[in-house]
Amino acid sequence: MTDMNRDLLPEGLEDRLPRDAAAETRITRAVLDVMDGHGYDRVRPPLIEFEKSMAGRMAGVQPRRMFRFVDPASLRTLALRSDMTVQVGRIAATSLAAAPRPLRLCYAGQVVTIKGDGLDPTRERLQLGAELIGADSVEAAGEVVALAIEALEAAGARGLSVDFTLPDLVDTLAAGPLPLDPAKVEDVRRELDAKDAGGLKAAGGDAYLPLLYATGPLDRAIAKLAEVDAGGALASRIAGLRAIAARVGGRARITLDPTERHGFEYQSWFGFTIYAEGVRGAIGRGGTYRIRSSGDGGVDEPATGVSLYTDQLLDVLADGPERDLLFLPIGHDAAVAARLRAIGWRTVAALSDKDDPRALGCTHMLHGSEPRTL
Amino acid sequence: MTKPLTFAVPKGRILDEALPVMARAGIVPEAGFHDKGNRALSFDTVGGDVRIIRVRAFDVATFVAHGAAQAGIVGSDVIEEFAYPELYAPVDLEIGHCRLSVAEPVATAGLPSAATHLRVATKYPNITRRHYEAQGVQAECIKLNGAMELAPSLGLSGRIVDLVSTGRTLKDNGLVETYEIMQVSARLIVNRAALKTDSRVAELVEKFRAVASGTSA
Numbered sequence: 001m002t003d004m005n006r007d008l009l010p011e012g013l014e015d016r017l018p019r020d021a022a023a024e025t026r027i028t029r030a031v032l033d034v035m036d037g038h039g040y041d042r043v044r045p046p047l048i049e050f051e052k053s054m055a056g057r058m059a060g061v062q063p064r065r066m067f068r069f070v071d072p073a074s075l076r077t078l079a080l081r082s083d084m085t086v087q088v089g090r091i092a093a094t095s096l097a098a099a100p101r102p103l104r105l106c107y108a109g110q111v112v113t114i115k116g117d118g119l120d121p122t123r124e125r126l127q128l129g130a131e132l133i134g135a136d137s138v139e140a141a142g143e144v145v146a147l148a149i150e151a152l153e154a155a156g157a158r159g160l161s162v163d164f165t166l167p168d169l170v171d172t173l174a175a176g177p178l179p180l181d182p183a184k185v186e187d188v189r190r191e192l193d194a195k196d197a198g199g200l201k202a203a204g205g206d207a208y209l210p211l212l213y214a215t216g217p218l219d220r221a222i223a224k225l226a227e228v229d230a231g232g233a234l235a236s237r238i239a240g241l242r243a244i245a246a247r248v249g250g251r252a253r254i255t256l257d258p259t260e261r262h263g264f265e266y267q268s269w270f271g272f273t274i275y276a277e278g279v280r281g282a283i284g285r286g287g288t289y290r291i292r293s294s295g296d297g298g299v300d301e302p303a304t305g306v307s308l309y310t311d312q313l314l315d316v317l318a319d320g321p322e323r324d325l326l327f328l329p330i331g332h333d334a335a336v337a338a339r340l341r342a343i344g345w346r347t348v349a350a351l352s353d354k355d356d357p358r359a360l361g362c363t364h365m366l367h368g369s370e371p372r373t374l
Numbered sequence: 375m376t377k378p379l380t381f382a383v384p385k386g387r388i389l390d391e392a393l394p395v396m397a398r399a400g401i402v403p404e405a406g407f408h409d410k411g412n413r414a415l416s417f418d419t420v421g422g423d424v425r426i427i428r429v430r431a432f433d434v435a436t437f438v439a440h441g442a443a444q445a446g447i448v449g450s451d452v453i454e455e456f457a458y459p460e461l462y463a464p465v466d467l468e469i470g471h472c473r474l475s476v477a478e479p480v481a482t483a484g485l486p487s488a489a490t491h492l493r494v495a496t497k498y499p500n501i502t503r504r505h506y507e508a509q510g511v512q513a514e515c516i517k518l519n520g521a522m523e524l525a526p527s528l529g530l531s532g533r534i535v536d537l538v539s540t541g542r543t544l545k546d547n548g549l550v551e552t553y554e555i556m557q558v559s560a561r562l563i564v565n566r567a568a569l570k571t572d573s574r575v576a577e578l579v580e581k582f583r584a585v586a587s588g589t590s591a
Contacts, residue, residue, distance in 0.1 A: 118458060118459045118460060119439055119440060119458060119460060159571075161570060161571045163570045193459075194453075194461065194462060194463055195462035195463060195464040196450075196453070196462075196463040196464075196466075196561070197463075197464060197465060197466050198450060198463070198466030198559060198561065199450070199463070202557070212464060213583075215569075215576075216576050217573070217576075253571075255570050257570065262459050262566070273570075275567055275570060275571045277571075280440075280441050280567065281441075281460075281567055282567070
């Protein structure tokens, strides 16, 4: 019983074997190339930070979801990152505080959570993202949505669908046109999130019922949202949504769900979720948010960003293009092999006479200075 | 995207009331669905691109939450028990009404209790735990799949949390309803991602919404 489980991986963690790892490399490179092309500079924050700096940077970040332990050096609590956006926020507010705005940063790295999310037991994910710091305007949101779509297309995702949301909508309405008992706000948000009409009535949110119907394809949903719009409090938001949608053009199907809050812990006026054909669940998520200042009278800074979680794309895309592999027999000319590698060949050198090129997956064999098909 | 939509319905209580509602929304199962001897679990519908699967109520929620079925019908008790974030319950079908309640033996019901720990037999451990946690009580839930009413008399637990419609079963087993946790009715449920990526799911929701508002008005 003891030794049998020695090689078991913990729940929600897995190895990426060559086929998947190669696909992951292609995806990461494609996404980062697109972001780099749009002027986003890559940063690489550390894997572990003080829990306090991870938790304090944005409202709504849950340190409970992080792996935490005590630092033997400082005796303070450390946390493994569960979302790199927070780290980029820290960088923007500290080391790059003096850098000109808008500041464009991108990143790629593994993130871990102490528990899986709902039905998905995965605890380690690859997060690829871009943050546009210093702006949360309609123009910034439009740039980030368009960038995310371009990056995912480059990575090979097809049939993209973008779902817009207005994360602070309920708070805005509750504070003005549709007054709500502060004690009830949480219940109303919960039932709106579950789209539970019966539950919403029971929670005392009758006035919010029309929001449930303002979901679906953008134009139809906006028309219904405009009907709810008591006193025009939402006019500027609706105009903003239309402008962002125009940026996307016809490259993705666009829907609106004004009360979606799943995965939007810290976003402010605008949020979006990206889905791709053949991928169960969301593949990317982003929106506008505020980076908290480091204190000392500093001011919060607006920002817009997107995080892509491309692990699920692997199932759809793992079979990459067939690649040639050249077998180098014992005693081959090393200079020739080096020259071939320089022009793009992949080679496998024999270690002994017993190596079988076919069994090792080779497609070609080197004869003298010439690769021949096996 | 020519794959048919999969619609999950629960076996038993709710199904008889759900079939007419489904029919008005345009989902009519093939004849074999009503044949008691038929062991199939998956059925075609008349003239639609919808496939119906018939599973246990709790499994309806699981199939839809995982996206294996795009939509289904299930009681709000099941939705609340799982609280899957992947589930939307956009339409209250106003059928299958009952309530989820605490019941205790007649002899001990109503006695003042200062317990901080209780044993409860139930099919709904999550709802039960949440209900008692809100009152500062640790509830030790004993998960049963049926015949909860036996538990108090055999000393398995002091009380039960179960669905009550007429209260007849409770009475016959010497129990009395002491607290109503929630009202239950059947809901149309859909998978979150399916609703956002497949326009047919949104159309289905619209149809059921029209049917439901027609019946309740």
